[in-house]
Amino acid sequence: MNEDKSNKDIKLEYPIKGMDFLAAGEASSNIKHTLQLIGFSPAIIRKVAIAAYEAEMNIVIHGSQGVLKTLINPAKIELVAEDTGPGIPDIELAMQEGYSTAPDNIREMGFGAGMGLPNIKNCADEFTLDSIVNKGTTLKVIIYNQ
Amino acid sequence: MKISDLVKELEAEVKCCGDSLDREVNWCYCSDLLSDVMANAAKDSVWVTLQTHPNIVAVASLLGLSAVLIIRGATPDPETIEKAIQENIPILTTKLPTFETAGRIFNLLAKKV
Numbered sequence: 379m380n381e382d383k384s385n386k387d388i389k390l391e392y393p394i395k396g397m398d399f400l401a402a403g404e405a406s407s408n409i410k411h412t413l414q415l416i417g418f419s420p421a422i423i424r425k426v427a428i429a430a431y432e433a434e435m436n437i438v439i440h441g442s443q444g445v446l447k448t449l450i451n452p453a454k455i456e457l458v459a460e461d462t463g464p465g466i467p468d469i470e471l472a473m474q475e476g477y478s479t480a481p482d483n484i485r486e487m488g489f490g491a492g493m494g495l496p497n498i499k500n501c502a503d504e505f506t507l508d509s510i511v512n513k514g515t516t517l518k519v520i521i522y523n524q
Numbered sequence: 525m526k527i528s529d530l531v532k533e534l535e536a537e538v539k540c541c542g543d544s545l546d547r548e549v550n551w552c553y554c555s556d557l558l559s560d561v562m563a564n565a566a567k568d569s570v571w572v573t574l575q576t577h578p579n580i581v582a583v584a585s586l587l588g589l590s591a592v593l594i595i596r597g598a599t600p601d602p603e604t605i606e607k608a609i610q611e612n613i614p615i616l617t618t619k620l621p622t623f624e625t626a627g628r629i630f631n632l633l634a635k636k637v
Contacts, residue, residue, distance in 0.1 A: 399579060403582025403583070403585075406582070424587070432559065432562065487558075488558045493559035493560060497559055
């Protein structure tokens, strides 16, 4: 984790390993604790925690590896999740609640319900998802502090 | 109500964080899909599930849940208990299945209103 307090923005960056279900959630947990220390409202913290967790789990489940970046300032919280996974051929389809490409063994753990991306979108004020098949996926979410 | 009331009513076993049983429980959510819990479980709820892997602790901690209650006699993974101790999330187990568990918790909560 790198923390840069050179200006008003706080930048956090967490490498995420694919299929590491033991460490999964630690990045989101750190982001949540940082927001609590700063003193953001519980409603904002909940939205960020949900979006960060789902983005982190998407990298764990689908991406071979990736990074979860967070930019925090008094006006907004920005999350960027980048991975070098298989990419998403049809983003519209991936956004449909219930659609998932997660394998059975991961679904048995309660993941892969096809709710992750819709959950993120519900929490986000701004949401962009870019993907190139066989290259990777970049998700950007902004949650305004209001 | 408190987690200790829940333990008594469900004849639950406390797998960790026995010092935190005076924590308040305001509601309950029953689900085995983690994203469903993330989207819908309210803070200070007890989460009823049959999942036993360590990621249930991450979900409970991120949402500020009071406890995780594992049903039907399932045993949490040792890694789950380790994580739960770190995050101070009490893990309980009961032999009852989801329906009976939820019914008893609902009655307990209804009494308190």
